Amino acid sequence: MTITYNPIIELSNVNFSDRGVPILKNITGSFPEGRITTLVGPSGAGKTTLFRLCNGLISPDSGEIIIKEKAIETYDPTELRRKVGIALQSATMISGSVYKNLSLPLSLQGKQLAKERAIELLNDVGLDEELLHRNVKDLSGGQRQKVSIARTLVNQPKVLLLDEITSSLDRVSQQDIEELIGKVNKKYGTTILWITHNLEQALTIGDYTWVMMAGEVIETGESSLLNHPTDERVKRFIRGDME
Amino acid sequence: MSYLTLSLALIFVLIPIILSKTLHLGLEKDTVSATVRSIIQLLAVGYILQFVFDSEHIIYIILMILLMIIAATQNARKKGASIKGITWKLVATYVFVEILTQGILLGFNITPATAQYIIPISGMMIGNSMVLSILFLNRFTSEVEANQDETELILSLGGTPKQAIHRQLITSIQASTIPTIESQKTIGLVQLPGMMSGQIMAGADPVQAVQFQLLILFLLLTAAVVTSAMLGFLSYPSLFNERMQMLKIRRKDELNSH
Numbered sequence: 498m499t500i501t502y503n504p505i506i507e508l509s510n511v512n513f514s515d516r517g518v519p520i521l522k523n524i525t526g527s528f529p530e531g532r533i534t535t536l537v538g539p540s541g542a543g544k545t546t547l548f549r550l551c552n553g554l555i556s557p558d559s560g561e562i563i564i565k566e567k568a569i570e571t572y573d574p575t576e577l578r579r580k581v582g583i584a585l586q587s588a589t590m591i592s593g594s595v596y597k598n599l600s601l602p603l604s605l606q607g608k609q610l611a612k613e614r615a616i617e618l619l620n621d622v623g624l625d626e627e628l629l630h631r632n633v634k635d636l637s638g639g640q641r642q643k644v645s646i647a648r649t650l651v652n653q654p655k656v657l658l659l660d661e662i663t664s665s666l667d668r669v670s671q672q673d674i675e676e677l678i679g680k681v682n683k684k685y686g687t688t689i690l691w692i693t694h695n696l697e698q699a700l701t702i703g704d705y706t707w708v709m710m711a712g713e714v715i716e717t718g719e720s721s722l723l724n725h726p727t728d729e730r731v732k733r734f735i736r737g738d739m740e
Numbered sequence: 741m742s743y744l745t746l747s748l749a750l751i752f753v754l755i756p757i758i759l760s761k762t763l764h765l766g767l768e769k770d771t772v773s774a775t776v777r778s779i780i781q782l783l784a785v786g787y788i789l790q791f792v793f794d795s796e797h798i799i800y801i802i803l804m805i806l807l808m809i810i811a812a813t814q815n816a817r818k819k820g821a822s823i824k825g826i827t828w829k830l831v832a833t834y835v836f837v838e839i840l841t842q843g844i845l846l847g848f849n850i851t852p853a854t855a856q857y858i859i860p861i862s863g864m865m866i867g868n869s870m871v872l873s874i875l876f877l878n879r880f881t882s883e884v885e886a887n888q889d890e891t892e893l894i895l896s897l898g899g900t901p902k903q904a905i906h907r908q909l910i911t912s913i914q915a916s917t918i919p920t921i922e923s924q925k926t927i928g929l930v931q932l933p934g935m936m937s938g939q940i941m942a943g944a945d946p947v948q949a950v951q952f953q954l955l956i957l958f959l960l961l962t963a964a965v966v967t968s969a970m971l972g973f974l975s976y977p978s979l980f981n982e983r984m985q986m987l988k989i990r991r992k993d994e995l996n997s998h
Binding site: 516553555556579582583602605648649 | 889890892893894895896897898899900903907983984985986988
């Protein structure tokens, strides 16, 4: 299917391997600017690795990654990572309070996060402002995940990479986050790439989707492709015969 | 002390051997090997020192110090094998500690510029630096390994490698220097330091022995903090590449298999 849009991230023949094991094989494709693209596929498909490449945490063995019409290696790494924010499933926290975690992106630049802004961010992700000075040790998995999302938003990234961020949340919290991300996308035109194992979520929130398996991109197109895939492997994955 | 009297000291080697045999501790072989090695090594050092002291030639003093630095590096580098270029980082640290401490001692005329002073003090400084660097490298590599997620989080938010590794670096510097600082707090209360005891037994005035011991203690304090801090700041950049990406840490088991 041919889609016309302004690409914000373009990948061509990207390969990546870890200790000789190929993780991503000849990835070619692009992500549209200002839209929400979901990435689905069984575990071990290389989705998280793709995110780490886009955030510049790792570099490909071969191939090219273009971000906003500029080769990724021409960016200053810190500038790139502020523009292309990432929130991982692990929701790693630094020890200390919620506020310390929220202000981390700014404190790394020698700036301070205003308390009002911190409270606003907490409210945005559906957390009570009372949590601001609570130690992150005392948060539930879901609360940590929400703090992690809020923290990524502090840098006001142009692209937001979200890796299974709602998998540890209950249904209500999941909807809160979907709503928030939708709002961020609409209000600031932030491009969203969202890894999810929840196909229903991919259909409701995503404009486009990439189906990945064993380090390869199998199908890409509008989210509705998940309702009528052409590839046999994708059909099996959607039926739940593959994990 | 005559060699005959010294040979009686071997009774103290027999006791652990007998105990080890009786209790099936299996330490006999190691005890004998340690005893033989210590006798040969120390006697050799004694004769070499006598030669160096008699000749009073600067070249021999420098050679002795270089030998100490090489031995210390050889010993400590295994602990930091996962850090690229650790050998030269250790050499640079030991050379700096040596120049700094001897520079102050000789520059301010605190000790005379003779082999009799320079060599033993250098031995203590480099030996202490070696222990400190082993403590530091042990702690630093395990801190880095255990906190990779935190390091990557900071990098992913736009932090620099220095910011990403700062906490682990400071924790490791603190942890490696704490034993030196703590042992100074109880010194004299629990045990008399070896050098001071040796001087007193050799008939020196106890107050003068204490003065010397204090000098050594303060030097050790400097050597400890300088070693850990310098090694830390030399080591952390080699954990990252020029794209500010964290390099894969080669774990100890991987290093052994190569």
